[in-house]
Amino acid sequence: xxxxxxxxxxxxxxxxxxxxxxxxxxxxxxxxxxxxxxxxxxxxxxxxxxxxxxxxxxxxxxxxxxxxxxxxxxxxxxxxxxxxxxxxxxxxxxxxxxxxxxxxxxxxxxxxxxxxxxxxxxxxxxxxxxxxxxxxxxxxxxxxxxxxx
Amino acid sequence: xxxxxxxxxxxxxxxxxxxxxxxxxxxxxxxxxxxxxxxxxxxxxxxxxxxxxxxxxxxxxxxxxxxxxxxxxxxxxxxxxxxxxxxxxxxxxxxxxxxxxxxxxxxxxxxxxxxxxxxxxxxxxxxxxxxxxxxxxxxxxxxxxxxxxxxxxxxxxxxxxxxxxxxxxxxxxxxxxxxxxxxxxxxxxxxxxxxxxxxxxxxxxxxxxxxxxxxxxxxxxxxxxxxxxxxxxxxxxxxxxxxxxxxxxxxxxxx
Numbered sequence: 001x002x003x004x005x006x007x008x009x010x011x012x013x014x015x016x017x018x019x020x021x022x023x024x025x026x027x028x029x030x031x032x033x034x035x036x037x038x039x040x041x042x043x044x045x046x047x048x049x050x051x052x053x054x055x056x057x058x059x060x061x062x063x064x065x066x067x068x069x070x071x072x073x074x075x076x077x078x079x080x081x082x083x084x085x086x087x088x089x090x091x092x093x094x095x096x097x098x099x100x101x102x103x104x105x106x107x108x109x110x111x112x113x114x115x116x117x118x119x120x121x122x123x124x125x126x127x128x129x130x131x132x133x134x135x136x137x138x139x140x141x142x143x144x145x146x147x148x149x
Numbered sequence: 150x151x152x153x154x155x156x157x158x159x160x161x162x163x164x165x166x167x168x169x170x171x172x173x174x175x176x177x178x179x180x181x182x183x184x185x186x187x188x189x190x191x192x193x194x195x196x197x198x199x200x201x202x203x204x205x206x207x208x209x210x211x212x213x214x215x216x217x218x219x220x221x222x223x224x225x226x227x228x229x230x231x232x233x234x235x236x237x238x239x240x241x242x243x244x245x246x247x248x249x250x251x252x253x254x255x256x257x258x259x260x261x262x263x264x265x266x267x268x269x270x271x272x273x274x275x276x277x278x279x280x281x282x283x284x285x286x287x288x289x290x291x292x293x294x295x296x297x298x299x300x301x302x303x304x305x306x307x308x309x310x311x312x313x314x315x316x317x318x319x320x321x322x323x324x325x326x327x328x329x330x331x332x333x334x335x336x337x338x339x340x341x342x343x344x345x346x347x348x349x350x351x352x353x354x355x356x357x358x359x360x361x362x363x364x365x366x367x368x369x370x371x372x373x374x375x376x377x378x379x380x381x382x383x384x385x386x387x388x389x390x391x392x393x394x395x396x397x398x399x400x401x402x403x404x
Contacts (some may be wrong), residue, residue, distance in 0.1 A: 002399060009381050010288065014388075032392045034385055047171070047374055053289055053291065057371065060295075061176060064183055064363025072222035080347035082331075083336060085359055097353070118381070119388075 001097040001127055003147040005137035006035070013119060016140035024129060031122040044104045051101060057132035058096035066092025115143045156266040159379050161284050163275035165310040167193050169263040170375045174256035180367070181252040184360040188252030190314070190368060192259055193324075199317060201248055206357065208244070212237035215356040272386045273379075282382055283360025286380045294369030302362050309376060318365055325361065329354035349354055 007013040023028055037049075046054030070088020074081035121142075123133055130147060138144045172191060181188030186202030206329035209215055213232045231319035277284040289308065298305030303318030326332055328348045337346035 004196055009384050014384070017388075030392055031394060031397060032388045034389075041321060045175075047371065049341075056295075057176075057367065059182075060363055060370070061179055064359055065179075067359035067363065068183075068218075068356065069222055071356060072219040075219055075347075076223045078343075080338075080343060081352070081355060082334060082346065087395045089359065089363075091154075105280055114374065124399075 001125055001130055001148055003121075003123050003125065003130060003137070003145065005121045005145045006143040007119045007121065007140075007142055008115060009118045010141065012140040013121070016136055016142070017121070019136050019140070020123070020133065023132065025123065025125060025133070029124045031124075033120040033122065035117055036121060042107045044107050046100075049108070051104055054104075055097045055100040058100040059093040062096030062099075063089045063093030066095075117143050122125050150388040155269050155271055156262055157269075157271040158263070158266050158322075158382065159286075163277075163279040163282050163284065164195070165284055166286060166376065166379070167195070168375060169193075169259060169266055170371075170377055171260055171263050172256045174253045174260070175350045177256040178249050178253040180364060181249040181363045182217075182245075182366055184389045185248040187360075187364040187368075188249070189255070190364070191371065192252065192255050194255070195311075195314060199314075204244065208237055208241045209357075210353065212241045213353070214238070219352050225404055228263050245345040250404070264302060270382075270386065272309040275380070275387070276309060282312075284384060286376060288377050289371045289373045295366045298365035298369040299362065302365030305365055306325045306372075309369060309372045311372070318361070322358075322361065325354055325358050325368045329358060331355060331358065336368075 005016075007016075017030065020030070026134075043049065044051060044054065049055065059118060067089035068084045070091075071081040071085030074084025075090075077084055079087075121137070125133055134145055134147065156169065170193075176389035177188040177191055179188075180191060184202065185205040186198045186200075189201060191199035207314050212234050216230040217233045220226070220232065225308060275286045294305040294308045296305075297308050301319065302322045303315045306312070306318055329341075329351045334346045334349040337343075
């Protein structure tokens with residue numbers, strides 16, 4: 001029999017594997033396949049392929065600069081340094097965010113859903129072991145589990 | 150090629166994970182300009198970054214750079230000129246400029262080391278148990294780290310297990326809070342006393358704070374992302390090794 005579980009890469013996945021190996025399953029019966037993201041010819045520049053995350057970084061960088069200027073100027077303005085600093089941060093963040101977001105908007109097609117299967121665990125086992133393995137996979141946060149009949 | 154020990158992407162110590170990462174050199178240079186030392190922190194040069202940031206706070210204070218900046222931004226250029234201490238200002242300026250350039254240069258070089266280390270894919274540890282600490286790589290949420298550092302710079306660093314940097318940042322934030330009187334001023338602001346709130350603030354110390362908070366948020370956010378990447382790489386290395394199969398058939402009969 002074959003049973004397949006998909007997981008996110010997590011410590012729970014390793015817990016599941018360890019528990020299985022401590023029962024009657026040997027490591028030769030287990031096969032791990034890493035599932036890669038869809039290769040995309042167009043990559044957006046930056047640390048991740050998530051446009052919002054990269055834009056946040058640029059926003060923080062320019063927001064910080066503008067907060068310093070805002071707070072400085074605030075010492076002579078009615079609203080004072082705190083409010084002017086916060087306004088500066090907000091305006092700077094928005095400008096930085098937009099400067100990254102809009103030029104890269106078209107290139108980005110990262111539609112990451114919450115639980116992306118990153119690993120498939122394939123286990124070969126006897127018919128009688130099936131319910132136990134299935135239970136362990138579900139217990140340690142498998143995203144999907146399937147088995148051959 | 151490099152030296153006899155090929156570089157792995159990360160190393161674990163009692164102080165947390167020290168790792169290589171891809172950084173945009175311009176971004177690193179920018180943070181060095183915001184606060185000398187920060188660029189080096191983002192490149193994981195923790196000791197020199199700490200010394201640079203200490204040097205920044207003291208020489209800036211002696212040279213009255215922050216006060217001069219405030220006067221300049223407000224258009225009071227004569228006041229700015231008179232407040233700067235030439236005894237300290239020239240040295241400050243030299244160190245400031247070279248720090249920016251140094252961090253840019255380091256970022257460019259470390260990006261190349263990263264590429265090599267990434268391709269060599271040498272296994273690195275995921276858990277370290279020490280006499281006083283347990284350190285490990287885990288998957289975390291970037292926005293949580295950023296939010297913690299927004300509340301109190303240093304807390305985001307605690308979130309990514311860099312506790313040395315966390316307490317260094319928290320101690321300095323307390324000093325800034327005390328000397329700038331920001332929280333007292335915030336209280337007045339919340340009570341609706343705008344004028345009183347503005348008068349309480351101490352300009353020299355207040356001006357360090359946006360940079361420190363911004364840097365702490367940026368550090369927590371990007372470090373979390375990098376740790377998540379490292380986690381996936383390290384787990385993949387380990388599992389691939391452990392469950393390696395020379396041959397593998399799901400269907401025993403040859404098709």
